[in-house]
Amino acid sequence: MTVNTKPISLTVTYRGGAYPLSLLPDETLSALQAQLEALTSVPRTHQKLLLKGRKLADETCTLAQTGLKDGAKVQLLGPTFEEIGGLRKTEDEQAKRERILRERAAKPQAKVRSTGPSSSAAISSKYRFHRIEPLPHLPNPESARSLLQRLADDPAIRHVMQNHQFAVGLLTELAPHEHPGLLGLNVNAGQAIKLRLRTDRYDGLRTYKEVRRVLCHELTHNVHGDHDNNFKELNSKLNKEVAQYEEAVSQGTHHLGESWGDVYEPSPGLEAEAHGHVLGGSVPASANDSVEERRRRVLEATMRRLQKEEEELEQSCGTAGPSAMAS
Structure with a gap:
């Protein structure tokens, strides 16, 4: 042999x-x-x-x-x-926090008489991301945590969550090698939202605007599970409110009206985008257009682009359809 x-x-x-x-x-x-x-x-x-x-x-x-x-x-x-050690440290800290909370809950609490308006503060603290956790076994978890924190603190996102009363238990990330092809996932209508933060080769993070766009999509799944017309309508509304809010801030406008025209003045970038598109077969914008006409063209161009991006994003969302996962 x-x-x-x-x-x-x-x-x-x-x-x-x-x-x-x-x-x-x-x-x-x-x-x-x-x-x-x-x-x-x-x-x-x-x-x-x-x-x-x-x-x-x-x-x-x-x-x-x-x-x-x-x-x-x-x-x-x-x-x-090293990553296992960090994970164990995180688990130990979480266990310690839970023990402290249990001990506090077991103690009798003194009644405090309210001396001012606290209802708005209570509502504000309710409609937010209650926990933020990167995946500790992936490279540079602190960079991922910074990106997650930036998303959670984003004034436009916080504005949308307050308006629609969205609460999310956990904001975390998806590992590219564990969920290839997925950009986002909403677990149990807001129990957790998972976002693809990293590039395929783990050599960097995806762009902030791209990740935030996925976040708006997954927030819509707090209300609608499937990518039906109701989902599309609400998702479009959220994207528009984010754009409205940021434009209002850039213009120094503190009151947000019901329509774009109430607070919106086209920025140079969007103005150029509107001039560069032929919308629905119509002719490009003319220099003689009125302010209202320019606003309308900017809105149409922007929403058309967002709609196209949203159609592509639906293919990479694990919340609805056959690719949906439980956790």
Whole structure:
């Protein structure tokens, strides 16, 4: 009987990096995991190895028995030692906060007589994102937290949430390798909203306006689960209110009316966009148009662009349709 002693050359990819390795066919999967632990700092107990979508799980099997051949490409998933430590620290802090809250709830509370208008403050504190958490096992979680915090503090988003009484339990992120193709997900009508913050190669974050656009889409799912006409109508309204609010702020207008014309004066960028579009087959805007006509063209051009972007976004939303997930 001839024993094959020729080494197997394979490549393991992990978070955009490639690790060429050479092992004997009769070495076990455990030996491969030990090398990967040294190279990537992903502990063996947390490693997930995929060969053509199939998980390699039995550590006692030899490489030949697992089906690994010369030139094979294997994908590695899993958090590093450092990220696991950060996750445990976060879990410990969360457990500590919950313990403090339970102890406070068990103590009798003194009744405090109100001395001023507090109802608006109570409403304001209710309609918001109650928790913000990046995924601690992904690179640079603090950068992701900063982006999530910026979204939660965005005055236009807060304005929309107050107007429509939207409350979200958790604002967090989607991992590209775990949910490829998805840009956003709303779990249980606002229990949690998950957004795709990172690029496919984990080498940066997506643009703020793009992520905020997805957030408006997922906020609409607090009311409507499917991408039906009711959803489209409300989503269009939210996008318009965000644009109204920002335009009002830029113009120094503190009162927001019911229509664009009440507070809106076209900005140079939108004005140029309106001149550059032929809307519904009509001729481009003329220099002789009135202010109202320019406003109308700007609104039509902007909403047409947003509608097109929204149609594309629906294909990458995991909240409705066959791709919907429970968590």
